[in-house]
Amino acid sequence: MIKIVLIGSGNVATHLYNAFSGASDVEIIQVFARTQSSAIPLAVQISNWQYLKEADLYIISVSDDAIAEVASKISFKNKLIVHTSGTTSIDVLPFERKGVFYPLQTFSKEKQIDFSVVPICIETNQKEDENILQKIASLLTPKVYLISSEQRKALHVAAVFVCNFTNHLYQIGAAICEDNAIPFEIVKPLITETADKIQNLAPKDAQTGPAFRGDEKTIQAHLEFLTNSEYKTLYQFMTQSIQHHVKKL
């Protein structure tokens, strides 16, 4: 049984807690959380470092800026200590046995996650620790990838484009619907299909629409329709960007 202490109680920590709670061969023996979290049983929560238990693995799942400080609180020797950040280098951890355990997913407290489809990107500086993280990650998902700190940085940027920026486009779509008394429900199957298409087609082969077709009349009609200057600027920028990419094909 691998004993884990989880540090943090944000979205990622909470979802990891739930995922590990259902896994065999590992036990979360403690969760350090500055404040009580309703999503984690009181019995395992502590908020004072002096009660930190000895474990095989410490998973630090806190905001990027706090990782180094939190790491400095762990005084047990020769333990594997990892963080879960997409943007932070492995080297922020001042230990010999260190690693990264980065689940690439968008976590909201309100939405349950099926961890078996979540990719986990791992990095270590010792081969034996790589084996340990590989084993632990495999308890949650078959999608385990060895990703360096440099690659992880790129991956996080890509994730911002395909997730956060995409969700913002959904939000703009919802606002346009609302302004015109159209139920957003009508657009949801289109959103699903757009995401589904690129599971098997490359995005460049999945593209459709007026920018892709070079349908200037429709583009002009859309620009005239858009009165919100932010949406209009974004429409123009994205249209030009799509057309640059089409030329390169």
Added chain:
Amino acid sequence: MIKIVLIGSGNVATHLYNAFSGASDVEIIQVFARTQSSAIPLAVQISNWQYLKEADLYIISVSDDAIAEVASKISFKNKLIVHTSGTTSIDVLPFERKGVFYPLQTFSKEKQIDFSVVPICIETNQKEDENILQKIASLLTPKVYLISSEQRKALHVAAVFVCNFTNHLYQIGAAICEDNAIPFEIVKPLITETADKIQNLAPKDAQTGPAFRGDEKTIQAHLEFLTNSEYKTLYQFMTQSIQHHVKKL
């Protein structure tokens, strides 16, 4: 049995042909296509207007600019004639019995579509024709909506944001992965989950990431990482736009 003539052989026409071929109570008796389409049986294809058959319903599924000209070729009297365009007004059709039959989906020839989840937006100028289109659309999908020409224009703009622009973000994400020797596969579950989340959460409640958190350090690190000026400009614009929306919450 309602007899339908389909005019066009593009993505929408082809998918409609396939959907109607599996439906009861309707028959596509003919498809007018300027050139032969391998996706549609030769037996029903014509490319000369003089062979156009008499039918109950003519569905014009051609490029927006060609709708008016194509409509002028139909000389049968008192028939219901509809187009499938998201952007074109019902009034482009010079008939008393006219309508719009707009399936809101992204159609690519390479990707099969389950029409039962595709919303169809209908519009007519006579109540009896509304009933006919409602009945025909219901053969393909339970998601049938009465949408005016003005609303349809807004819906099409919203669709460009959530589909075409979103797919472009996928393409940028894929390019960033490729440039850093990361398999795009790693990002696909995130894309699926991002689309899945807004089926039950409003997009504003589903947002995550550095822009939403106001994590300026990560934003700066990402901007430094991005060397492609187009991606960098888009990153800045989207980040600011997300932050404007957060302020309004």
